[in-house]
Amino acid sequence: KTLQGIENGTRIATVDEIIELKKKIKVENIKKEKYSKYERFLAHQGDGDVTIASIIIILLAGSLLKKKKLIKICKNAIVSVIASGILVNLIKYIVSRLRPDVNMLPYQFFSWASWFNGNESINPFHSSSASFPSGHAIVSVAVASSFYFGYKKKMIRSFAFILAVILSGSRIYGTRHWLSDIISAGFLGVLVAKTIYEINKKKINL
Template sequence: MLAPSIYMYILFIFIIYYLIKEDYWKGSFSKLQIIIKKNSNLFLIALILTIFSISFLDLPISKYFSQQNSISFLKPFIKIINNFGDGSFIFPLFTTLLIVSLIIQQDKYKKILLISLSSSIYAGLFNLFLKIFFNRARPYIDLNPYKLFVYKNINIFRADYWSMPSGHTIVAFAAIIPLVIHFENKLLKSLLITISILEAFARVYLFKHWLSDVIMAAFLGTIIGIIAYQNNITSSTNKELIQ
């Protein structure tokens, strides 16, 4: 008998096939290029913030969390929040919600859930290439925030050197941003944004990432989430969130 995880992987493959077949990712890469060109100042600000964090904030913040048992009563809560950016949590969650939406015949929820799911998968795949490119040591491996591009010394496929950007953070933001844009309830929007920010904090708190890793990931996840929403919802209304 196959392990339950095998069935989940099979379902994952079928959903990716469906997303590709229905053009959920069509034009995403070209759209990203256009946004970068038209919003170069915005990307420059994000780059400056990331470099500033690497230079002045990464080391002291990581040292603080590594040397002190600070706010230890939050650890159980932080570990729960940390799961929100994990693909093994996001995928089953959205798959379950999709099945429920089909059962109760709520196509409006099916559409936005598929957009969020496709956004998170796209972000995860895009982030994988960035991790290999930057090849940055995680803080628990080396408390040197400048240890990037060290291909000759290590195996580039070793997760210990996949610090930049944060995969959990980029996936969480990419999944949540379409929901934030779509739903009008302010309380729900605030809750979703809070969850994504807390997830980013959890990665730093748990000593898995540098602050700059989550800054970059949050920015990229937000952009990918907006693109996913524009391509699949607002394209029909000509409403653009980022020009």
């Protein structure tokens, strides 16, 4: 049976259709709840503090195993996360693009004039309200790039970037970012990590 015409009110649903609709809504709610748990988990992995904590754990493991190169790369990754955080927040404040879960218009920006006139509903100084570029994506890519530039092994490089893609992609699927937010953040993440790597390249390769 088709459910066409019920949603726009052109006809009344039958008892069977109402039962079917309820089942459909229940399934959609379960799927949404499951995804929201996964998305929240992935979002936390891309947080700056969680990322740095994870890198510190790897760094400590490297110290115990006396892996000098791993220690140096972890230090580079931490610096890249900090530099990325500063850069991304600066751009967020300047651009102030609305997130897709707030407004589905990709070119909608904060009204600075309205905020200055006392409209507290949108605060451009809260980076959590701004979409461009993605903080999670820039951090994830910066860390992945730090390991990519530091190691030549394909397995390590592939794992680092697969993880970065998963974390970044979850932000689009969760309607927290536009695709352009992720792409631009990825570019900036690589740029930051590459800059840090070039500065410390001789130390890493000793």
